[in-house]
Amino acid sequence: MQVDCCMFITVYFGENQELVCNPECNIRNLLDNIKERCSSCCQTTDTIDLTDTRGNLQNLAFLDSQYDVTHASHHLSDINRGEYVLLKIEQDESGRVQHIPLLEKACLTYPILLDNLDIPNWVEGAGQRSSSRKLNRLRLATKLVMAAAHDKKQKPPSASRKSINRFRLEGTGKGGGLAIYINKRVCAHEKIECLNLELDPADKSAEFQAIKIHNCKGFNRTKVIVNFYRSPSHEVNKFINQLEYVLRKLERHSRKHILFFGDANIDLIKYDTDSASQNLIDILSKHGFVQAVSRPTRITDHSATLIDHIYTNNIDQTISSNILTLDISDHLATTCTVKLGSSSRLNRAAPNPTANSKNRSKPRMFNEANHNNFHRLIANETFPQMRNREMT
Numbered sequence: 338m339q340v341d342c343c344m345f346i347t348v349y350f351g352e353n354q355e356l357v358c359n360p361e362c363n364i365r366n367l368l369d370n371i372k373e374r375c376s377s378c379c380q381t382t383d384t385i386d387l388t389d390t391r392g393n394l395q396n397l398a399f400l401d402s403q404y405d406v407t408h409a410s411h412h413l414s415d416i417n418r419g420e421y422v423l424l425k426i427e428q429d430e431s432g433r434v435q436h437i438p439l440l441e442k443a444c445l446t447y448p449i450l451l452d453n454l455d456i457p458n459w460v461e462g463a464g465q466r467s468s469s470r471k472l473n474r475l476r477l478a479t480k481l482v483m484a485a486a487h488d489k490k491q492k493p494p495s496a497s498r499k500s501i502n503r504f505r506l507e508g509t510g511k512g513g514g515l516a517i518y519i520n521k522r523v524c525a526h527e528k529i530e531c532l533n534l535e536l537d538p539a540d541k542s543a544e545f546q547a548i549k550i551h552n553c554k555g556f557n558r559t560k561v562i563v564n565f566y567r568s569p570s571h572e573v574n575k576f577i578n579q580l581e582y583v584l585r586k587l588e589r590h591s592r593k594h595i596l597f598f599g600d601a602n603i604d605l606i607k608y609d610t611d612s613a614s615q616n617l618i619d620i621l622s623k624h625g626f627v628q629a630v631s632r633p634t635r636i637t638d639h640s641a642t643l644i645d646h647i648y649t650n651n652i653d654q655t656i657s658s659n660i661l662t663l664d665i666s667d668h669l670a671t672t673c674t675v676k677l678g679s680s681s682r683l684n685r686a687a688p689n690p691t692a693n694s695k696n697r698s699k700p701r702m703f704n705e706a707n708h709n710n711f712h713r714l715i716a717n718e719t720f721p722q723m724r725n726r727e728m729t
Contacts, residue, residue, distance in 0.1 A: 345516060346413065348387065349440045350375050350423040359666035360410035364401045367409040370665050371423065378439045379425055386436070387421040389414060392453030394436065398426055408667075419514060422447065424454075515546040515564045528552050532561070534586050542575035543567045545583050549590070553677045560675065561590050565599035573603065573613040577620055584624045588706075596655075596673060597626065597648035604642040606633065623708055625650045629658040634669045647673050 348356040348371060356374055360367060372381050379385055386398040393414050400412060413421075423439040436454040444450055444460060519529060532547040546564040553560055563583070567576040587595060601617065605628065608614040618628065626648040633641035645668055649655045654676045661670040 346419040346421060348375075348421050348423050349443075351378050351439065352441050356423075359668070360413055361408055362665070362667040363406050364397050364409045364412070365406075366665075366667070368397060368401060375423060375439070379423070384426040385439075386424045386426055387413075388424055388436070388438075388450065388454060390420050390422065390447050390449075392447070392450040394424075394454060395421070422450070429457075515544055515566060517546060517548055517562055517564050519548075519550065523553055524550055532587075534583055536579070536582075540575070540579060542571045543579050545579070547583075547587070549593075556677045558677055559593045561587065561593050561595040563587070563595065563597045563599075565597060565601070567599075567601050567603075569602040574616075576601070577613075577616055580617075581620050584620070584626075588624075591625070591650070594649070594651045594654050594675065595626075596675070597621075597646070598671065598673070600645050600668065602644050603646075604644055605630075605646065606641070606643045621648050627652050629655060629673060630660070630671055632660055634660060634671060635667060636669070637667070645669070645671050647671055649673070649675075 345357045345359050348358055350356060356371065358367060358371065368385055369381075372379055372383065372385060384398050387395040389395070395413055397409060397412065405412075422443055425437045425439055427435050427437060429435055434455060435457050437457065437460060438444065438450065440446070444456060450456065528551040530549040530551065532549055534545055534547055536545060544566045548562050550560045550562065552558070565580070565583075567573075603613050603617055604611065605614050605618070608618065621628070627650075629647040629649055630643060630645065633643050634645035635642045647658050656674040656676060658671065658673045661672060663670055
């Protein structure tokens with residue numbers, strides 16, 4: 338099973354198509370990637386931009402023309418919702434700039450676009466610039482409600498949405514929030530449970546999202562997936578404190594395989610000299626977690642940092658972790674492959690029923706309770722044999 342966690346925005350285009358993008362990259366990379374992946378409705382030479390569903394132009398094309406190299410996420414006005422419509426920017430014969438939605442029936446789906454954008458009259462739905470706009474919106478709303486009521490009978494707009502369960506957590510800061518996609522081949526939607534971590538909504542130091550997957554691919558196995566993000570502008574110590582709180586909340590699931598994925602913006606390559614990296618690893622190690630990524634996940638012309646992490650509390654069930662070299666973001670994607678079946682069915686010899694049960698190895702459980710018990714036993718130990726040796 339592969340589980341990828343990331344933060345993203347959704348761009349609507351074409352005939353009910355949608356594109357998932359990571360805005361944590363410079364504007365030029367984002368726009369070039371969108372044009373490449375939306376080649377059915379725009380060309381690489383076109384000037385494109387985005388508008389949110391309220392009709393607010395994002396002006397990414399203008400910022401790109403000014404050689405702005407900041408992250409696109411810093412300029413997206415509605416990133417908490419994370420939904421945008423793709424536009425093509427053109428000039429008419431008089432030099433007037435016009436915005437052409439590249440989503441079919443965009444003006445009918447989002448009539449408010451007509452209020453804030455200069456859309457040509459020939460675009461479908463753009464000619465309805467009259468007092469009947471409110472009536473059209475009412476009709477549209479009625480259609481949407483009916484579509485939602487009969488959603489199970491309708492064909493999904495794309496194959497990707499049909500085969501994936503999506504779980505999204507709205508962002509608490511400038512980011513677009515967190516999301517976990519689980520392929521339906523892994524399990525049915527009703528087998529996925531969203532865990533309430535009972536976080537303080539006033540604490541903006543980090544974002545966490547957790548789900549529990551039951552009966553992965555029919556095996557009697559449960560996996561807990563935790564997605565997290567810390568903005569580089571937020572204090573590291575507060576993030577680590579909140580992480581420790583989450584780890585304590587997950588103590589009751591400690592016998593299950595738990596995986597943490599996320600961007601901590603803490604460079605583990607600097608572990609030897611960086612106290613934040615050391616504190617992060619110490620906290621997770623105390624709860625039985627091991628970091629599975631060993632190479633840089635963000636590489637620039639002058640730096641290479643390991644800030645996207647994967648943590649597992651069961652290394653035996655973790656087959657591999659990898660870094661995908663993709664240019665859709667300034668971060669490289671991380672993936673992790675884990676076992677779903679029983680250990681005896683995967684690369685292990687069948688157990689001998691006649692073997693003495695006392696000789697069978699038992700797995701160690703690393704959790705806070707056992708950690709404290711270990712400290713108590715060590716503190717009470719007198720080590721008499723060692724003292725006798727010293728005396729002789």
